[in-house]
Amino acid sequence: MRQLVFAGDGKVEWREVPDARLVHDGGAVVRPLALGRCDLDAGFVHGFVPMAPGEAIGHEMIGEIVELGDQVKGFKEGQKVFVTAQIFCGICTKCKRGYTGRCESVPFGASFGMGRAGGFGSSAGDLVYVPYAGAMMVPLPEGANPLALIGVADMALDSWRAVGPHLKARPGAGVLVAGGLASVIGIYAAGIAKAMGAGQVDYWDENPSRGAEAAKYGARVITDPGALAEGYSIVVDASGDAEMLVTAIRHAEPEAIVTSVCMQLSEMTAVPQREMYHKGITYVTGRPNLRPAFEDVLTCCRAHGFRPELVTTEVYDFDAAPEAWMDVSMRSAAHRPSLYDA
Incomplete structure (x- = not known):
């Protein structure tokens, strides 16, 4: 065979x-x-x-x-x-x-x-x-x-763990997805968030093809990080980009949950740990179950x-x-x- x-x-x-x-x-x-x-x-x-x-x-x-x-x-x-x-x-x-x-x-x-x-x-x-x-x-x-x-x-299951359980616990919460390396997983995360009734779903990505796919699910597509809102309750990092991860964390509200659905490709990645500590950010990464x-x-x-x-x-x-x-x-x-x- x-x-x-x-x-x-x-x-x-x-x-x-x-x-x-x-x-x-x-x-x-x-x-x-x-x-x-x-x-x-x-x-x-x-x-x-x-x-x-x-x-x-x-x-x-x-x-x-x-x-x-x-x-x-x-x-x-x-x-x-x-x-x-x-x-x-x-x-x-x-x-x-x-x-x-x-x-x-x-x-x-x-x-x-x-x-x-x-x-x-x-x-x-x-x-x-x-x-x-x-x-x-x-x-x-x-x-x-x-x-x-x-x-x-496979991929929608990975997306779910980043938004679904958190929206059940926080109905109507605002969601930010930083798109990129895990391209479809990030788009699916935006789609699941919209389906689950998130209050606001912003999909941030400079790539127009990925943005167009996220827009099909009703996400607001952002290409300029200056247009990001302040204070997302749920953040999904699908970017694989260290700078985007840091920016996404900095736009999270206190007690937000940040989930990386893809790994950073460098061995070490710096994050704003002091800011995360004071805000009480929960950061989740790793292979999903x-x-x-x-x-x-x-x-x-x-x-x-x-x-x-x-x-x-x-x-x-x-x-x-x-x-x-x-x-x-x-x-x-x-x-x-x-x-x-x-």
Whole structure:
């Protein structure tokens, strides 16, 4: 079978690997239907984030179950499911606390398609073995189009953690998103904030293409930092830019929550710690815990009108998935029809 592999120098290709097979009664074999290229994938391909040539790439996937272990309950063959990017067992102490990105049963940070330890390969392949299927699979809503919801498989979950829980605790709060390196994640954060009824959603980015995508969600697009408001309660840093991070922090109100959804690429980044201390700023960074956010994001889509498909996406046939990964567009995806639909 084929699997997407990063070949180095901006190239992605199909390579033959051993067929995915059911090796444990708690697992499943899933046939991908929709593959999405994540912001992190773009970072790998374009050299912003290091990845060794030969590593499997791709972790945003919706598929259909073709084989199911006897221990997996609540699912059936032919069912369409999201498969989480993170590999986690669902039963260790960390998983039970909702820290699915820090599972104790697998090598730290284990994931599909990110060059991480554990040898789990990519979720971008002809077939994928899901080792902890009962924990790692989430049913696709009945009748939903996988291409329309592929953003929920990964990036929208990352966006949610930066705005959704905080808007539940602070209804109507003002939100600032500093856009940039994590391009779609930042735009989705603005879209989720608008859907959740934030009082004001400002999207700050000099890039006109990203600004136009954020405007589709109703965000106010700002290109000049001089136009930023004073006192945002919720701040999202998707910029990857140290100066933008500092400016965003300085426009946060006392007791604000600032979340970085992407890492700074330099090893050390200076922040205005004294100002943050006096204001009582909470600063959150790090790899998100994806699984706990699925139901909230799907509810945000269903009940509040968040539409991940609004971000312009270049769509490729499944066989052309390598071209989708090398596409310079902001967002790309690949798809194929179901084996089970009439």
